[in-house]
Amino acid sequence: MQTDDASVRLAAVQQRIARAESLAGRRAGATALIAISKTHDSDSIRPLISAGQRIFGENRVQEAAEKWPRLREETPGIALHLVGQLQSNKADDAVALFDAIHSVDRASLVTALARAMNKSGKQPACFVQVNIGDEPQKGGCDVAALPELLAQARTAELPLVGLMCVPPLGVEAAPYFALLAKLARDNGLDGLSMGMSDDFETAVTLGASHVRVGSALFGARA
Ligand SMILES: *Cc1c(COP(=O)(O)O)cnc(C)c1O
Numbered sequence: 001m002q003t004d005d006a007s008v009r010l011a012a013v014q015q016r017i018a019r020a021e022s023l024a025g026r027r028a029g030a031t032a033l034i035a036i037s038k039t040h041d042s043d044s045i046r047p048l049i050s051a052g053q054r055i056f057g058e059n060r061v062q063e064a065a066e067k068w069p070r071l072r073e074e075t076p077g078i079a080l081h082l083v084g085q086l087q088s089n090k091a092d093d094a095v096a097l098f099d100a101i102h103s104v105d106r107a108s109l110v111t112a113l114a115r116a117m118n119k120s121g122k123q124p125a126c127f128v129q130v131n132i133g134d135e136p137q138k139g140g141c142d143v144a145a146l147p148e149l150l151a152q153a154r155t156a157e158l159p160l161v162g163l164m165c166v167p168p169l170g171v172e173a174a175p176y177f178a179l180l181a182k183l184a185r186d187n188g189l190d191g192l193s194m195g196m197s198d199d200f201e202t203a204v205t206l207g208a209s210h211v212r213v214g215s216a217l218f219g220a221r222a
Helices: 003-023 042-050 061-074 088-097 107-120 143-155 174-186 200-205
Strands: 032-036 055-058 079-082 100-104 125-131 160-164 191-193 210-213
Touching: 003 032, 003 042, 003 200, 042 061, 055 061, 061 079, 061 088, 079 088, 088 107, 100 107, 100 160, 107 143, 125 143, 125 191, 143 160, 143 174, 160 174, 174 191, 174 200, 191 210, 200 210
Parallel strands: 032 055, 032 210, 055 079, 079 100, 100 125, 125 160, 160 191
Antiparallel strands: none
């Protein structure tokens, strides 16, 4: 991808976010755009950095550790978010590498992250991932188990900022986004990580604080 293409794609996504914010009566710039760069190599990521994008997301610790230390050295001020499932034995690596973790979804991981943060002194912002469609194969905490997991995260003093979801594929996402927003409100959380390339405008109108956009910025993944 050339820098020109990256600029055009980035501007288009930013404009669509701005229009959705305006439609919903939200403040301009209320939504943070996370560029999901998983599977894309550093040469494909650099044009987007050159175009001005500074928040990126990856779904695997190992892949992020291979690409991002160098890219961050080249350009200061990049924030890196983890949006994929995290094994407890990678908690130390994840805390060292990421500025935010969107996939906190079980008690054992809360414990592992709290320990890693205490050890390192680093405090990446944490989102609890909710299995919003109650899908058996999907990551995320069950809706019914959310209050207990949030209580545990608060007791462990994790820097909790909000909730995250990936709604079921192939059906209208809006009801799931609305439910996530309600769960966040009910539990006193402001952050809402929701919306991907196919549905980020809907997510913005329903209050997303963070949208996670991959293919609309990078093109299709191989
Ligand atoms: C890959 C991924 C995205 C981005 O998906 P696109 O459809 O390419 O925008 C967002 N969130 C998560 C958790 C992902 O794994």
